[in-house]
Amino acid sequence: MLNQISKHIYQTLRRFLFLCLLLALPYAIQLAQGQESYFARLLTPDQAICESGDVEIQIEFNTAIDGPVDVGIEVRGDVSGFLMRSPKFVENYYPATDGAIKTQVHTVDYPDDNEITIKLTTGLDGDSTTYNESDMWGQTVIRIDRIPTAPFSAGDDIVTCGLSTTLNATPGSGNGHTSYLWSGSGGNFSDNSIANPVFTANNEGTYTLTFTQINGVCQANDQVNVTLNGQPAATIDSESTICGSGNATINLTLQGNGPWQARYAAGNQESTLNITSSAYSFSRNITGETEFRLINVTDVNGCVTSYNGEAGSTVVIPDLKVNADAGEYTEVCGDLVELNAAAPGMGIGQWSGDGVFDDTSDPKTGFRISALTTGVVEKDLTWTITNGDCLSSDVVRVKFYKKPETDLFTAGRDTILYNKTDYTLQASLPFGSGVWAVIEGNAVIAGINDPTTPISNLRYGLNRLRWTLSNGVCSSVSDDVTITVTGVxxxxxxxxxxxxxxxxxxxxxxxxxxxxxxxxxxxxxxxxxxxxxxxxxxxxxxxxxxxxxxxxxxxxxxxxxxxxxxxxxxxxxxx
Missing domain, CATH: 2.60.40.3080 (Immunoglobulin-like)
Incomplete structure (x- = not known):
């Protein structure tokens, strides 16, 4: 039957085309070769609806078919299978006069299916010719999206420290077309298209944030209140110094919600402070250089910030104590010495004393006494180091020896003795010490260190004696005297x-x-x-x-x- 109807339509169409051939032969040839006849075709586009709704079904009829026409429709679900068949979805319709396209609204409500397929199934024209699915063109797929349901939630309200937190939304059921969207003012999201982003606020406060889950054309919204109490912060500083030991004043500057509790370490000793003011100072008696280090600070909300040596969390109280070292006791020959104080590790050094320094700030400066009028002069010289308010001094004693010169002393005049073998020497001793020695002869010296000592056992002829003058670390200098013994x-x-x-x-x-x-x-x-x-x-x-x-x-x-x-x-x- 279907084949006979198709042949009839085809023959009628050919006769129509032949009449138009003289006007548009090329077009008629093309139409005859490439276009097939249809009874009706479905124009409704594929679409999506949220759970249920009305679908506007548009059917285009072949106006060459005599009316009235009927057309049937079938609806099939992807889960339920066959849902509905209406043999006369459109009935007694005249395409040639009422219009080629027939529009009719159909309500879709199939909660068990994710999509349904709509297609035309049968047709009947005015000549009582029946058409089947092969004469029907097109089908429409309707996706049925679902509103997210439990456990969909934006999460519990959040009260936390700091200015950021991880949100804890729970998505509801979806159908493969799910996406997420967070929204809210006063901050930003690490990624507002995921369920659990990090929200960071610009300031402390309570923020109402909206979580939206989108399933195709369906969506659900939920809100959560996020209270960000901020994070306490503290810095530590001091302008104190000590000299060995003393009181140091430590300053703390706090931020956040007070009152606070701050824990700190001074050296190896930890202590806790209860603080009510954002600017706070306290004193500690310390010995030696000491580091004060913040460990943590807790605010009134119980928020804690811990520190591990970050900038502003430590301060060192310097010990400016200095220990001056002027060097060792020194003996020199002459009036000039090179001093040998220890250079200061910190601070400024200064020499003082009776005499002339080449450079009073040089720990190894040269120093000259103004006059060396005696055989030996001792000078106490002070090396002082000043470091801030700290001061230390040390004294070094320098012993200056006058250098012996031959023109400064004599062993006495050469002498001739007549019939005499003893004599009293007449050397000079301007400074230092002297010692006699027999160079020629067998004389016996009573006191070898006495410049005017008696001598005996002089031999007849030449006797030579040497008087050597020594003075501290200076080199010795000698002078000789001769005693000649002869008869009267x-x-x-x-x-x-x-x-x-x-x-x-x-x-x-x-x-x-x-x-x-x-x-x-x-x-x-x-x-x-x-x-x-x-x-x-x-x-x-x-x-x-x-x-x-x-x-x-x-x-x-x-x-x-x-x-x-x-x-x-x-x-x-x-x-």
């Missing part, structure tokens, strides 16, 4: 004529003969002149100073160890 020597004549030659009686060595006495006799044995402690000054006079006549005389010179008797000729005439 005299002459047997004088010529007291004032010519400066042989005017007096010379007895060499008389001045070294103790308790000496000179007696002059005439040829008759009469004493004409007598003198004790003779000084080689008798010029031929008697005891009254009268000039004795020329002639022969006798003399006796005696004293300790000496007794000389001999003649003497006085001859004052000038020839």
């Amino acid at each position: 020597k005299h002459y047997n004549g004088i010529s007291p004529n004032g010519d400066g030659k042989n005017d007096v009686l010379v007895i060499e060595g008389a001045d070294v003969v103790a308790n000496n006495e000179l007696i002059i006799f005439d040829v008759r044995g009469k004493v004409v002149y007598q003198s004790r402690d003779y000084q080689n000054d008798w010029g031929g006079t008697d005891n009254s100073g009268k000039i004795l006549p020329d002639g022969y005389y006798y003399f006796n010179f005696r004293g300790e160890g000496v007794d000389i008797k001999d003649y003497l000729i006085i001859k004052s005439s000038v020839y």
Whole structure:
């Protein structure tokens, strides 16, 4: 039957096309080759509805078919299978006069299905010709979206510390077309298209946030209140310093919701402070450099911020104590010394003392005394270090020794002894210490460190002794003295004529003969002149100073160890 109807339509269509061939032959040929006939076709587009709704069904009829026409429709679900069939969904319709397109509303309400398919199934024209599905074109798919249901929720209200929190929405059921959307003002979401983003607010406060789950054309909304109490914060600082030990003032600046409880460590000792003001100070007695470190701070809401050495969470109270070291006791030869204080690890050093410093701020500066008038001078010099309010001083003693020079002392005059083997040395000792040494001879020195010591056991001939002057750390300097031992020597004549030659009686060595006495006799044995402690000054006079006549005389010179008797000729005439 269907084939006969199709052939009939086809023949009728060919006759119609032939009549138009003269006007549009190319078009008629194309139409005959490429277009098939249909009874009706479904124009309703695929679409989605939320759970239920009205679908506007549009059916386009072939206007070449005689009316009235009927058309049937079938609705089938993806879960339920066959849902509805209406053999006369459209009945007694005249496409040629009422319009090629017939619109009719159909209500969809199939809660068990996710989608339904609508298609045309049968047709009947005015000639009572029946058409089947092969004569019907098109079908429509209606997706049925669902409103999200339990456990859909934006989550419990949140009260937390800080300015951010993770939201805890629970999505409801979906049908494969689900998406999420968070919205709310006063902050931002890490990703507002997921169920559990992080919400970060600009300020503390309570924020109402909306969670929307979208299932196709369906959606559900829920709200949650998020209270962000903020996070407490604290910084620590101090301008205090100590000198070894002392009180340090520590300042805390707090932010957030007070009152607060702050825990801190001073060195290895931890303590807790209860604070009601955002600006807070306290004092601690400390010894040595000490670090104050914030451990945590808790606000009135129980919010805690912990610290681990971040900037502003630690402060070091410096110990400015200094220990001056002026160096060791020093001895030098001369008037100049190079000092050797320890350079300060911190602070500024300064020398002070009686004398001249090359640079008072140099720990190893040169120092010169103004005068070295004695053999040794001691100076106490002070090295002072100043570091802030801290001060330390140390004193070093420097001993300056005058340098011995040969022009500053003598071992005495060279001496001739007559008939004498002992003597008292006559060296000088301007400063320092001296020591005698026998260089030639066998002399015995009574006191080797005594500049005027007696000596004995002098040998006849040359005796050489050395006087060495030492002064502290200076190099020693020496001077020699010679003592020549010989017999007393005299002459047997004088010529007291004032010519400066042989005017007096010379007895060499008389001045070294103790308790000496000179007696002059005439040829008759009469004493004409007598003198004790003779000084080689008798010029031929008697005891009254009268000039004795020329002639022969006798003399006796005696004293300790000496007794000389001999003649003497006085001859004052000038020839």
